[in-house]
Amino acid sequence: xxxxTYRNEMLPVVEEALKxxxxxxxxxxxxxxxxxxxxxxxxxxxxxxxxxxxKRVRSMLLLLSCAAAGGNWRxxxxxxxxxxxxxxFSLIHDDIxxxxxxxRGRPTLWALHGTAQAINAxxxxxxxxxISLESLEESANQAIYAAAAKLLARTSLQLTQGQYLDMAYxxxxxxxVEAYWPMIWGKTAVLIRACTDLGARxxxxxxxxxxxxMLFGEKLGLAYQVYDxxxxxxxxxxxxxxxxxxxxxxxxKSLPVLFGLxxxxxxxxxxxxxxxxxxxxxxxxxxxxxxxxxxxxxxxAAQLTEEALEALHAANPLQTAGEALMAxxxxxxxxxx
Numbered sequence: 001x002x003x004x005t006y007r008n009e010m011l012p013v014v015e016e017a018l019k020x021x022x023x024x025x026x027x028x029x030x031x032x033x034x035x036x037x038x039x040x041x042x043x044x045x046x047x048x049x050x051x052x053x054x055k056r057v058r059s060m061l062l063l064l065s066c067a068a069a070g071g072n073w074r075x076x077x078x079x080x081x082x083x084x085x086x087x088x089f090s091l092i093h094d095d096i097x098x099x100x101x102x103x104r105g106r107p108t109l110w111a112l113h114g115t116a117q118a119i120n121a122x123x124x125x126x127x128x129x130x131i132s133l134e135s136l137e138e139s140a141n142q143a144i145y146a147a148a149a150k151l152l153a154r155t156s157l158q159l160t161q162g163q164y165l166d167m168a169y170x171x172x173x174x175x176x177v178e179a180y181w182p183m184i185w186g187k188t189a190v191l192i193r194a195c196t197d198l199g200a201r202x203x204x205x206x207x208x209x210x211x212x213x214m215l216f217g218e219k220l221g222l223a224y225q226v227y228d229x230x231x232x233x234x235x236x237x238x239x240x241x242x243x244x245x246x247x248x249x250x251x252x253k254s255l256p257v258l259f260g261l262x263x264x265x266x267x268x269x270x271x272x273x274x275x276x277x278x279x280x281x282x283x284x285x286x287x288x289x290x291x292x293x294x295x296x297x298x299x300x301a302a303q304l305t306e307e308a309l310e311a312l313h314a315a316n317p318l319q320t321a322g323e324a325l326m327a328x329x330x331x332x333x334x335x336x337x
Contacts, residue, residue, distance in 0.1 A: 001320045001321075001324060002324065002327070003324040003327040003328055003331070005324075006060075006063075006064060006067075006321070006324045007060065010059075010060060010063050010064075010073065011056060011059075011060070013074070013077065014056050014059045014060075014063070014077070014080055014081070014084070015053070015056075017077040017078070017080060017081040017132075018041065018059075018081050018084060018085070019043070020081075021078075021081040021082070021085060021128055021129075021131070021132035022034070022037050022038070022041070022085075022128055024128060024131055025037060025124050025128060033117075033120065033121060033124060036109055036113060036117070036118070036121040037121055037124060037125060037128075039109070039112075040088060040091075040092060040109050040121065040125075041053060041088065042054065042104070045106070046106065047105060047106045051104060051105065052104050052105070052106055054104060056084055057328075057332065058080075058083045058084055058087050058191065058192065058195045059080040059081070059083065059084045059195075060328060061192060061195040061196055061199070061217070061220075061325075061328065062076055062079055062080045062083055062195040062196070062198055062199040063076055063077075063080050063199060064199070064321055064324055064325040064328060065195065065196045065198075065199025065200050065203075065213055065217075065325060066198075066199035066200065066202050066203045067199075067203075067318070067321035068199075068315075068317035068318050068321040068322040068324075068325045069199065069200040069203035069204075069205045069209070069213065069315070069317065069318070070203050070204070070205075070318055071199070071200075071202055071203025071204060072203075073199075074139070075139040075140050075202060076139070076140075076198065076199055076202040076203075077135075077139065078132050078133055078134070078135035078136045078139055079132075079133060079136060079148055079198045079199070079202060081129075081132045082129045082130070082132040082133040082148075082152060083129070083152075083191065083194060083195050083198070085125050085126075085128050085129035085132060086125075086126065086129040086152065086155070086156060086159070086191065087191060088125050089122050089123075089125035089126040089129060090159055090163065090191075091103065092108075092109055092110075092118060092119075092121055092122035092125060093119070093122045093163075094163065095108040095109065095110055095111075095118070096108075096110045096115055096118055096119065096122075097163070097167060098250055099250075100246070109121055109122075126156070129152065130149070130152060130153075133145065133148055133149055133152055136148055136202070140202050144201060144202055147201060148198055148201065148202075151194055151197060151198065151201075152194065155190050155191055155194040158185075158186045158190040159186060159187065159190060159191055160186075161186045162182075162183055162184065162185065162186020162187030162188070162190070163186070163187055165179075165182065165183040165186065165187070166183055166187050166252070166253075169183065169252075169253040170250075170251050170252065170253065172253070173272070174258070174261045174262070175253055175258070176258065176262065177255070177258045177259060177262055179253075179258075180253070180254075180255055180258050181222070184221075184222060184225040184226070185218075185221075185222065187225065188221050188222070188224060188225035188228075189217075189218050189219075189220075189221030189222045189224075189225065190218075190221070191221065192217045192218070192220055192221030192224060193214055193217035193218040193221055194217070195217055196213045196214060196216050196217030196220075197210070197213060197214045197217060199213070200213035200214075200315070209315050209316060212311050212312070212314045212315035213311075213312075213315050215308075215311040216308050216309075216311040216312040216315060216329075217308075219304050219305075219307045219308035219311055220304075220305070220308040220329050220332060220333065222304045223301050223302075223304035223305040223308060223332070223333040224332050224333065226255055226297060226300050226301040226304060227301045227332070227333060227334075229247065229254035229255045229256055229297060230256070230294065230297050230298065230301065232245075232246055232247035232248075232252070232254055233245055233247055233248055233254070233256055233257075233285050233288065233294075234285060234289070234294060245281040245282065245284075245285055248276055248281050248284050248285060249276060249278060249281055251275065251276075255293075255296075255297050255300065256288050256293035256294060256296070256297050257271070257288070257293075259288075259291075259292070259293040259296050259297065260287070260288045260291055260293045263291050263292070263293075265287075265291045266287055266291070267284065267287040267288050267291055267293075270284065270287065271284070301333055301334075302333065302334070304333070305329065305330065305332075305333030305334065308329055308333070309326060309329055309330070312325060312326060312329065
């Protein structure tokens with residue numbers, strides 16, 4: 001079975017699981033709030049459909065990890081829904097904090113409903129993630145549910161700590177490239193590590209092989225965020241569903257920016273003069289590219305992807321699901337600009 005075969009089999013079931021997992025919020029008098037959740041998930045409203053829903057990357061990683069570890073991936077569906085809901089909670093809050101008015105080509109929740117109600121929608125999504133996980137007691141067993149609940153709680157804290165650092169660095173002149181890694185470890189890598197950890201754990205793995213799946217997820221998460229940093233400056237806005245050069249306009253200390261600041265060339269001199277006018281943002285992106293920031297960031301993404309694949313190989317995944325998992329990792333670590 002190829003990656004696309006697994007996608008075609010798994011994604012419709014994931015969508016059903018997500019819709020079921022959001023139903024506890026669909027109570028009398030809460031129709032507007034539930035509609036906000038459905039809109040953000042891509043199920044309702046203008047432009048609803050697969051593009052608005054996103055690729056459900058984290059659910060796929062979890063289910064493929066479970067299958068590659070020899071488990072029944074359908075037993076892992078409550079966890080797959082949980083990680084996807086937790087991820088979407090973070091997206092709702094990120095959009096508010098970053099003042100992003102577009103996501104996947106559609107207006108964000110705060111742009112439509114205001115900041116206060118969008119915060120409520122994000123908080124509801126967070127709660128639903130943890131409620132979804134409860135069904136693991138039936139699909140797996142109580143011991144796996146208890147371990148998964150602890151893992152998701154710790155991941156939630158680390159995810160928020162990473163986002164805190166991301167925002168805090170915006171007011172630090174030059175935190176340095178070394179400060180970047182703990183920030184993205186929390187912001188992105190811990191949740192992707194939780195996906196591969198949960199998938200393997202639900203399949204019954206322990207010990208060395210479980211640790212290998214965890215390392216695979218962690219390295220892949222780092223690679224994924226590094227490549228996101230490339231896309232945030234040089235990505236195609238039509239593919240991304242938002243404006244080009246968004247990270248430069250928002251002043252984010254992404255890896256290319258930190259590389260440019262440490263290089264102390266023309267980019268660093270211009271950056272230190274203050275905010276970047278929108279009409280000059282393309283020029284700043286060109287300066288970064290000329291100074292080697294794009295090449296450096298690409299190399300880091302490729303290195304981390306290779307380290308992730310080495311960890312997955314050490315986990316001895318089953319052939320067909322393992323090959324699909326490797327293909328997904330390579331796809332995530334080598335997205336086109």
